[in-house]
Amino acid sequence: MIALTDKPIILDELLAAVSDPEAGAICVFLGTTRNHNEGRQVEELEYEAYAGMAEKELSGIADQARERWEIARVAIIHRTGTVPIGSASVVIAVSAAHRGPAFEAARFTIDRLKEVVPIWKKEHFEGGAVWIGDQAGIEGTWETPDGGDPSNKKGQDPS
Amino acid sequence: MRIQVRLFASLRERTGTSKTESSLSSGATVADLLDELHERFPALRDCGRVAYAVNSEYAKLEHELADGDEVALIPPVSGGMDGKSLLR
Numbered sequence: 001m002i003a004l005t006d007k008p009i010i011l012d013e014l015l016a017a018v019s020d021p022e023a024g025a026i027c028v029f030l031g032t033t034r035n036h037n038e039g040r041q042v043e044e045l046e047y048e049a050y051a052g053m054a055e056k057e058l059s060g061i062a063d064q065a066r067e068r069w070e071i072a073r074v075a076i077i078h079r080t081g082t083v084p085i086g087s088a089s090v091v092i093a094v095s096a097a098h099r100g101p102a103f104e105a106a107r108f109t110i111d112r113l114k115e116v117v118p119i120w121k122k123e124h125f126e127g128g129a130v131w132i133g134d135q136a137g138i139e140g141t142w143e144t145p146d147g148g149d150p151s152n153k154k155g156q157d158p159s
Numbered sequence: 160m161r162i163q164v165r166l167f168a169s170l171r172e173r174t175g176t177s178k179t180e181s182s183l184s185s186g187a188t189v190a191d192l193l194d195e196l197h198e199r200f201p202a203l204r205d206c207g208r209v210a211y212a213v214n215s216e217y218a219k220l221e222h223e224l225a226d227g228d229e230v231a232l233i234p235p236v237s238g239g240m241d242g243k244s245l246l247r
Protein backbone atom coordinates (compact mmCIF):
# COMPACT_ATOMS: atom_id res chain seq x y z
CA MET A 1 0.00 0.00 0.00
CA ILE A 2 1.51 3.27 -1.18
CA ALA A 3 -0.63 6.39 -1.04
CA LEU A 4 -0.92 10.13 -0.69
CA THR A 5 -3.97 11.40 1.17
CA ASP A 6 -5.43 14.76 2.13
CA LYS A 7 -7.30 13.15 5.04
CA PRO A 8 -6.12 11.97 8.48
CA ILE A 9 -4.11 8.76 8.23
CA ILE A 10 -5.89 5.71 9.62
CA LEU A 11 -3.32 3.46 11.25
CA ASP A 12 -5.51 0.37 11.06
CA GLU A 13 -5.46 0.56 7.26
CA LEU A 14 -1.67 0.32 7.22
CA LEU A 15 -1.65 -2.49 9.77
CA ALA A 16 -4.15 -4.40 7.66
CA ALA A 17 -2.04 -3.77 4.55
CA VAL A 18 1.12 -5.27 6.08
CA SER A 19 -0.58 -8.05 8.03
CA ASP A 20 0.96 -11.34 6.98
CA PRO A 21 0.77 -14.82 8.48
CA GLU A 22 4.54 -15.17 7.97
CA ALA A 23 5.23 -12.05 10.04
CA GLY A 24 6.36 -12.08 13.64
CA ALA A 25 6.83 -8.31 13.84
CA ILE A 26 5.31 -5.13 12.49
CA CYS A 27 7.32 -1.95 12.90
CA VAL A 28 5.36 1.29 12.52
CA PHE A 29 6.91 4.73 12.20
CA LEU A 30 4.85 7.91 12.48
CA GLY A 31 6.25 11.26 11.50
CA THR A 32 4.23 13.86 13.40
CA THR A 33 3.91 17.60 12.97
CA ARG A 34 5.95 19.49 15.58
CA ASN A 35 4.95 22.84 17.06
CA HIS A 36 8.44 24.35 16.89
CA ASN A 37 11.35 24.55 14.46
CA GLU A 38 14.53 26.62 14.51
CA GLY A 39 13.25 28.69 17.40
CA ARG A 40 9.94 29.45 15.73
CA GLN A 41 6.53 28.55 17.09
CA VAL A 42 4.91 26.59 14.26
CA GLU A 43 1.14 26.88 13.89
CA GLU A 44 0.50 24.34 11.15
CA LEU A 45 2.24 22.54 8.33
CA GLU A 46 1.29 22.28 4.71
CA TYR A 47 2.49 19.53 2.35
CA GLU A 48 2.60 19.59 -1.42
CA ALA A 49 3.43 16.53 -3.51
CA TYR A 50 4.26 15.87 -7.14
CA ALA A 51 1.48 13.30 -7.47
CA GLY A 52 2.50 10.41 -9.69
CA MET A 53 6.23 10.79 -9.20
CA ALA A 54 5.87 10.79 -5.40
CA GLU A 55 4.06 7.44 -5.39
CA LYS A 56 6.56 6.05 -7.90
CA GLU A 57 9.51 7.06 -5.72
CA LEU A 58 7.79 5.63 -2.63
CA SER A 59 7.23 2.32 -4.44
CA GLY A 60 10.89 2.33 -5.47
CA ILE A 61 11.97 2.78 -1.83
CA ALA A 62 9.68 -0.07 -0.73
CA ASP A 63 11.22 -2.27 -3.45
CA GLN A 64 14.74 -1.37 -2.27
CA ALA A 65 13.79 -2.23 1.32
CA ARG A 66 12.43 -5.61 0.22
CA GLU A 67 15.62 -6.31 -1.73
CA ARG A 68 17.87 -5.48 1.23
CA TRP A 69 16.05 -7.02 4.17
CA GLU A 70 14.06 -10.15 4.86
CA ILE A 71 10.74 -8.39 5.19
CA ALA A 72 7.22 -9.29 4.16
CA ARG A 73 5.26 -6.13 3.36
CA VAL A 74 5.71 -2.37 3.34
CA ALA A 75 2.98 0.28 3.53
CA ILE A 76 3.57 4.04 3.26
CA ILE A 77 1.04 6.87 3.47
CA HIS A 78 1.94 10.54 3.30
CA ARG A 79 -0.45 13.41 3.86
CA THR A 80 -0.82 16.41 1.59
CA GLY A 81 -2.45 19.76 2.26
CA THR A 82 -2.74 21.35 5.68
CA VAL A 83 -1.90 19.13 8.65
CA PRO A 84 -2.58 20.39 12.19
CA ILE A 85 0.13 20.24 14.86
CA GLY A 86 0.45 16.88 16.60
CA SER A 87 -0.89 14.82 13.70
CA ALA A 88 0.81 12.13 11.66
CA SER A 89 2.00 13.52 8.34
CA VAL A 90 3.61 10.23 7.29
CA VAL A 91 3.22 6.64 8.44
CA ILE A 92 5.38 3.68 7.46
CA ALA A 93 4.58 0.09 8.43
CA VAL A 94 6.87 -2.87 7.75
CA SER A 95 6.11 -6.49 8.55
CA ALA A 96 8.77 -9.17 8.81
CA ALA A 97 9.34 -12.61 10.29
CA HIS A 98 11.69 -11.04 12.86
CA ARG A 99 11.86 -7.58 14.44
CA GLY A 100 15.43 -6.66 13.44
CA PRO A 101 14.80 -6.38 9.71
CA ALA A 102 11.43 -4.69 10.38
CA PHE A 103 13.11 -1.92 12.42
CA GLU A 104 15.97 -1.49 9.95
CA ALA A 105 13.75 -1.40 6.88
CA ALA A 106 11.39 1.13 8.50
CA ARG A 107 14.34 3.37 9.38
CA PHE A 108 15.73 3.11 5.85
CA THR A 109 12.32 3.88 4.36
CA ILE A 110 11.75 7.11 6.29
CA ASP A 111 15.35 8.29 5.78
CA ARG A 112 15.22 7.67 2.04
CA LEU A 113 11.74 9.17 1.76
CA LYS A 114 13.02 12.42 3.17
CA GLU A 115 15.88 12.49 0.69
CA VAL A 116 14.25 11.74 -2.63
CA VAL A 117 10.45 11.79 -2.62
CA PRO A 118 9.09 14.99 -4.20
CA ILE A 119 6.99 16.20 -1.28
CA TRP A 120 7.50 19.67 0.15
CA LYS A 121 6.67 21.07 3.56
CA LYS A 122 5.64 24.63 4.31
CA GLU A 123 5.83 25.85 7.85
CA HIS A 124 3.26 28.41 8.91
CA PHE A 125 4.19 30.46 11.95
CA GLU A 126 3.04 33.73 13.46
CA GLY A 127 3.82 36.43 10.95
CA GLY A 128 4.82 34.26 8.02
CA ALA A 129 5.42 30.99 6.27
CA VAL A 130 8.43 29.30 4.71
CA TRP A 131 9.03 26.32 2.45
CA ILE A 132 11.52 24.05 4.20
CA GLY A 133 14.64 23.65 2.08
CA ASP A 134 14.03 26.85 0.13
CA GLN A 135 17.42 28.43 -0.46
CA ALA A 136 17.05 31.64 -2.35
CA GLY A 137 20.41 32.89 -3.53
CA ILE A 138 22.10 29.50 -3.81
CA GLU A 139 22.53 28.19 -7.32
CA GLY A 140 23.04 24.70 -8.62
CA THR A 141 21.58 21.24 -8.34
CA TRP A 142 20.93 19.83 -4.89
CA GLU A 143 22.17 16.48 -3.80
CA THR A 144 21.17 14.05 -1.10
CA PRO A 145 23.05 14.01 2.23
CA ASP A 146 24.80 10.74 1.33
CA GLY A 147 26.62 12.70 -1.36
CA GLY A 148 24.52 11.28 -4.14
CA ASP A 149 22.52 12.86 -6.86
CA PRO A 150 18.79 12.42 -6.19
CA SER A 151 18.69 10.57 -9.50
CA ASN A 152 20.92 7.90 -7.98
CA LYS A 153 18.27 5.33 -7.12
CA LYS A 154 20.55 3.06 -5.16
CA GLY A 155 20.80 5.29 -2.12
CA GLN A 156 22.88 4.63 0.96
CA ASP A 157 24.57 1.37 1.57
CA PRO A 158 22.77 -0.21 4.53
CA SER A 159 26.00 -1.47 6.10
CA MET B 160 8.87 20.36 -29.83
CA ARG B 161 6.63 21.06 -26.91
CA ILE B 162 7.58 20.38 -23.32
CA GLN B 163 5.17 20.47 -20.38
CA VAL B 164 6.73 22.05 -17.32
CA ARG B 165 5.59 21.54 -13.72
CA LEU B 166 6.55 23.87 -10.88
CA PHE B 167 6.14 23.10 -7.20
CA ALA B 168 6.24 24.65 -3.74
CA SER B 169 8.52 27.73 -3.59
CA LEU B 170 9.03 27.69 -7.37
CA ARG B 171 5.27 27.63 -7.98
CA GLU B 172 4.82 30.58 -5.65
CA ARG B 173 7.71 32.57 -7.14
CA THR B 174 6.43 32.20 -10.68
CA GLY B 175 2.75 32.30 -9.82
CA THR B 176 2.09 29.20 -11.91
CA SER B 177 2.16 25.43 -11.42
CA LYS B 178 2.24 24.53 -15.12
CA THR B 179 3.63 26.04 -18.29
CA GLU B 180 4.55 24.89 -21.77
CA SER B 181 7.86 25.50 -23.51
CA SER B 182 8.64 25.30 -27.22
CA LEU B 183 12.18 24.13 -27.91
CA SER B 184 14.08 22.97 -30.95
CA SER B 185 14.71 19.27 -31.26
CA GLY B 186 17.78 18.03 -29.43
CA ALA B 187 17.25 20.49 -26.60
CA THR B 188 18.30 19.43 -23.12
CA VAL B 189 17.00 20.17 -19.63
CA ALA B 190 19.63 22.95 -19.47
CA ASP B 191 18.19 24.53 -22.65
CA LEU B 192 14.71 24.35 -21.16
CA LEU B 193 15.99 26.09 -18.06
CA ASP B 194 17.45 28.93 -20.17
CA GLU B 195 14.09 29.40 -21.84
CA LEU B 196 12.25 29.37 -18.48
CA HIS B 197 14.70 31.88 -17.01
CA GLU B 198 13.84 34.25 -19.87
CA ARG B 199 10.13 34.05 -19.19
CA PHE B 200 10.31 33.73 -15.40
CA PRO B 201 13.16 35.86 -14.07
CA ALA B 202 12.06 34.79 -10.56
CA LEU B 203 13.48 31.32 -11.32
CA ARG B 204 17.02 32.66 -11.81
CA ASP B 205 17.89 33.08 -8.19
CA CYS B 206 15.76 30.52 -6.45
CA GLY B 207 18.23 28.12 -4.90
CA ARG B 208 19.17 24.59 -5.75
CA VAL B 209 16.83 22.70 -8.01
CA ALA B 210 16.73 19.11 -9.22
CA TYR B 211 14.94 17.98 -12.39
CA ALA B 212 12.65 15.14 -13.31
CA VAL B 213 11.75 14.13 -16.85
CA ASN B 214 8.56 12.07 -17.05
CA SER B 215 8.74 11.50 -13.27
CA GLU B 216 12.36 10.26 -13.25
CA TYR B 217 15.18 12.35 -11.80
CA ALA B 218 17.33 13.56 -14.68
CA LYS B 219 20.48 15.56 -15.20
CA LEU B 220 20.85 18.93 -16.93
CA GLU B 221 22.35 17.27 -20.02
CA HIS B 222 19.35 14.92 -20.44
CA GLU B 223 18.01 15.28 -23.99
CA LEU B 224 14.31 16.01 -24.18
CA ALA B 225 11.71 14.61 -26.56
CA ASP B 226 8.47 16.13 -27.81
CA GLY B 227 5.71 15.80 -25.22
CA ASP B 228 8.03 15.23 -22.25
CA GLU B 229 6.94 16.49 -18.85
CA VAL B 230 9.72 18.20 -16.93
CA ALA B 231 9.38 19.05 -13.24
CA LEU B 232 11.57 21.56 -11.43
CA ILE B 233 12.08 20.08 -7.98
CA PRO B 234 13.22 22.30 -5.13
CA PRO B 235 14.88 20.49 -2.19
CA VAL B 236 12.37 17.99 -0.82
CA SER B 237 10.74 18.43 2.53
CA GLY B 238 12.76 16.00 4.55
CA GLY B 239 13.75 18.75 6.86
CA MET B 240 17.34 18.54 5.63
CA ASP B 241 19.41 21.39 6.91
CA GLY B 242 20.92 23.70 4.33
CA LYS B 243 24.45 22.44 4.92
CA SER B 244 23.71 18.89 3.86
CA LEU B 245 22.60 20.21 0.50
CA LEU B 246 25.82 22.01 -0.27
CA ARG B 247 28.48 20.38 -2.38
